[in-house]
Amino acid sequence: MFSVSYELNAIAPATTQAGGYPDDNRLPVSSVIANIMATTTFLNHAIHQEVMISNRARSILRLMASFDCEDHRPKCARCNRVAQDQFKNIQDIHRVASENKLVQKATRHKTPTPTRARKVTRPYMLALAPIREWRASLEKDLELLAAQLPVADWARQQKGFGLLRLGFIIGETGDLSNYATKEKVWKRMGLAIAPDGKAQRRVRGSDAIEMGFNPRRRAVMYVVGDCLIRQKGHYKAIYDQRKEYEKQAHPELPLIVLHRRAKRYMEKALLADLWQEWQRTTAA
Numbered sequence: 382m383f384s385v386s387y388e389l390n391a392i393a394p395a396t397t398q399a400g401g402y403p404d405d406n407r408l409p410v411s412s413v414i415a416n417i418m419a420t421t422t423f424l425n426h427a428i429h430q431e432v433m434i435s436n437r438a439r440s441i442l443r444l445m446a447s448f449d450c451e452d453h454r455p456k457c458a459r460c461n462r463v464a465q466d467q468f469k470n471i472q473d474i475h476r477v478a479s480e481n482k483l484v485q486k487a488t489r490h491k492t493p494t495p496t497r498a499r500k501v502t503r504p505y506m507l508a509l510a511p512i513r514e515w516r517a518s519l520e521k522d523l524e525l526l527a528a529q530l531p532v533a534d535w536a537r538q539q540k541g542f543g544l545l546r547l548g549f550i551i552g553e554t555g556d557l558s559n560y561a562t563k564e565k566v567w568k569r570m571g572l573a574i575a576p577d578g579k580a581q582r583r584v585r586g587s588d589a590i591e592m593g594f595n596p597r598r599r600a601v602m603y604v605v606g607d608c609l610i611r612q613k614g615h616y617k618a619i620y621d622q623r624k625e626y627e628k629q630a631h632p633e634l635p636l637i638v639l640h641r642r643a644k645r646y647m648e649k650a651l652l653a654d655l656w657q658e659w660q661r662t663t664a665a
C-alpha cells in the first residue's frame with residue numbers, strides 16, 4: 382500500500398528530543414507523512430485486535446451471566462451490564478497486577494467478580510497485554526513523527542489537541558497540501574454534507590462510493606472532539622457558542638442533538654484551521 386519503506390527504526394533515536402535538533406537531521410515532510418500513514422495502519426490493526434479480543438472476553442462473560450439470569454432474553458440488558466462490569470473489574474485487576482502494586486484496590490470493587498469469570502477471561506487478558514503495549518509504542522512513534530510536521534507547534538498550542546491527535550488525522554488524510562479546499566478535508570474525515578443535503582454517513586449500494594464515508598475516519602474526529610471539549614480551550618469555546626446558537630435556532634431539539642451538532646461544528650472548525658495552518662507553514 383505504501384511506496385515508501387517503513388523507516389521508523391532509522392529515525393527514532395533522532396526524534397527523542399522533539400524539536401531540539403538541527404533541521405538537516407530531519408526527514409523530508411513527504412517521508413514523515415508516509416511514516417505517519419504507515420504507523421497509523423499498524424495502529425488501526427492493533428486497535429482492531431484489541432477490540433476483537435475484548436469483545437470475545439465480554440461475550441464469554443455474558444454467556445456466564447446468562448446461567449444465573451432469572452428472566453434471560455436475547456440481547457439481555459442485565460447480562461450485558463454484568464459482563465461490562467466484570468470486564469472492567471478484571472481489566473483493573475490485570476492492570477494493577479502487572480504494575481505489581483495496590484492489589485487491594487482491585488479487590489475492593491463493590492461487586493466482586495467471581496473467580497470463574499476471572500479464570501475464563503484470563504487467556505484474553507494475557508493476549509491483550511502485548512497488544513496494548515504495541516499500541517502504546519505505536520502511539521509514541523506517531524507522536525514523535527507528528528512533532529516533525531511543519532504544523533507541530535500549532536498543534537501543541539491547541540488545548541486538547543496536541544501531537545498524537547495531529548498524527549491520527551494526518552495518518553488518515555495524508556498530505557493536506559493535496560486538498561484544494563477545507564471542504565475536501567471535511568469529506569475525507571466524514572464531516573461533509575452529502576449530496577442529499579444531510580450529514581455524510583454510511584449508505585449501502587452504489588451511493589456508497591459517492592458518499593465516501595469511512596466510519597473509522599469519522600470515529601477519529603469523534604475522539605478528537607471529545608478531547609477538545611474536555612480540555613476547555615479555544616475549541617471548547619467554539620462548541621459552547623455554537624450550542625447556544627443551535628438552542629436559540631431549534632429550541633424543540635433535545636439536548637443531545639444540540640450537543641452533537643455543536644461538536645460536529647467544532648470538529649470541522651479544527652480541521653479548517655489545521656488545513657489553513659498547513660497551507661501557511663508549507664507555503665515556500
Ligand SMILES: [Zn+2]
Pocket residue numbers: 446447450451452453454457458459460
Ligand atoms: Zn440475562
